Amino acid sequence: MARALAVAGRDQSPAVLDVAVPNPGPGQIRVAVEAASLNGIDAATGSGQLWDSVPHRFPVILGRDFAGTVERVGPGVATIRPRDRVAGVITGMTLARGALADTIIFDARSVAPLPEGITEEQAAAAGLAALTAKALVDALALTPSDTVLVAGATGGVGAYALQFARSLGATVYATARPGEPTEFVRGLGANETLDYTDGGFSAPSGLTAIVHAAGDATALAALLPAGGRLSSALGASTTAVGRSDITVTPVMPTATPEALSTILDAIASGTLRVPITHTYAMAEAPQALADFGNHKLGKLVVDTRR
Ligand SMILES: NC(=O)c1ccc[n+]([C@@H]2O[C@H](COP(=O)([O-])OP(=O)(O)OC[C@H]3O[C@@H](n4cnc5c(N)ncnc54)[C@H](OP(=O)(O)O)[C@@H]3O)[C@@H](O)[C@H]2O)c1
Structure with a gap:
């Protein structure tokens, strides 16, 4: 199971829920997520605005960007190993398995390695x-x-x-x-x-x-x-x-590992600043979502392990 900020059904509010996590399939990895950040689409999803316009599958886990450590790799994954530090971004419009969870299954070819000198919080707050x-x-x-x-x-x-x-x-x-x-x-x-x-x-x-x-x-x-x-x-x-x-x-961004690595390298080298203004514990994730729509500045991050 994973702890996630999720919406269980159409008439439900976002809450921290336990959701099932499958084993990583061919080409997939399981990541112990350490940080995820909030984006405009999470606010829109959490307030129920998107159910009539965007394909979705409940429970809908919020979150588009994450960073953490690889726990397990699925069959056929050769380039990434357990204990690698990685970051990923979910694009596309289907709402289902988001990033705001303490564990995520992800395509091994879609993550970028975290360079030295960058924290999981910074990588997650860069993301989308x-x-x-x-x-x-x-x-x-x-x-x-x-x-x-x-x-x-x-x-x-x-x-x-x-x-x-x-x-x-x-x-x-x-x-x-x-x-x-x-x-x-x-x-x-x-x-x-x-x-x-x-x-x-x-x-x-x-x-x-x-x-x-x-x-x-x-x-x-x-x-x-x-x-x-x-x-x-x-x-x-x-x-x-x-x-x-x-x-x-x-503009719709593409979240290739190369594009994400360019951003992470700029952060690691000090040429790009990560404007995190607040970090929340997982239990506070619904509050983070509420704060997102209330004149916050920059990026809000959830430490998914706290
Ligand atoms: N195309 C894509 O793939 C894509 C990807 C990411 C984001 N987006 C969209 O891009 C937008 C920005 O995303 P975000 O994550 O940066 O959201 P955000 O953090 O909420 O930023 C929006 C900022 O705009 C300010 N603002 C509100 N009304 C304004 C106005 N009339 N003039 C100038 N500033 C105003 C807000 O300040 P106050 O709090 O003071 O109102 C807030 O600081 C969202 O609509 C999001 O959905 C699209």
């Missing part, structure tokens, strides 16, 4: 958010002459996106509420901040690109001059924003 942020920034092909607005910079995806944009030399405007959120994005390297709570904001001078990780895509797109670029984690498209003179790219 950092992969998505990297894909959002890559889609904009930023150069040092770009001025980019990161909408949602206080969240998991945005906090990574602003760092990737800065590392390419772009000037970054980050959205943030006044006070601690503004200090948070400044601490991650934002050049300027924009208060999105005060009736909105006007276009920053020289704006060429936008990372859309929160807010209204049409309103954001209206800030761009002709030829501007917008990449969206929320599925915005050129048609949806009503601007044929800008490029809008909806």
Whole structure:
């Protein structure tokens, strides 16, 4: 059995439940998960918003990213051994076996090894958010002459996106509420901040690109001059924003081991900071989920062994 943050049925709330764990099949590994993090899709799943639109199988275990130690390998697994430290990210839209559990069965070819000098908490908090942020920034092909607005910079995806944009030399405007959120994005390297709570904001001078990780895509797109670029984690498209003179790219990250390793190496080398603002014990996982939707900053992590 595994302890997991799961939803037992359509009319149930997320709770820490015991769920059955099969033996690893051919090509699979069993990982003793040490940390998992929360993402927007977990909040949407936990609040029951997705049952009519997304394929699912109860009990639905929440969580998209994890890190831990391999316990056992299935038949045919040669590249990974018990005691290896690994990280993995679940993509795809079916909701069933998530990562927020103390044990997970996973495809051996889909995990990345943890480099020296990185903790399981850091790796789990990178996961989906950092992969998505990297894909959002890559889609904009930023150069040092770009001025980019990161909408949602206080969240998991945005906090990574602003760092990737800065590392390419772009000037970054980050959205943030006044006070601690503004200090948070400044601490991650934002050049300027924009208060999105005060009736909105006007276009920053020289704006060429936008990372859309929160807010209204049409309103954001209206800030761009002709030829501007917008990449969206929320599925915005050129048609949806009503601007044929800008490029809008909806982004879905791919979670290859190579892509994840690039992120983990950047963390290990100190060039990418992991914005963890709170770590919860497993018993507190429902509280972590509640806190996710209540103006938290950066990443929330669950220590699944506590
Ligand atoms: N395409 C994909 O595969 C993919 C992958 C990962 C995430 N996503 C999506 O990307 C979005 C961001 O994910 P996340 O994990 O970073 O979520 P998150 O941690 O909740 O971050 C969202 C941030 O945006 C802020 N915000 C809310 N309204 C805003 C507005 N109008 N303008 C600017 N900022 C605003 C929030 O601040 P407050 O708390 O103050 O409201 C919060 O800090 C979610 O919608 C998620 O579902 C998509």
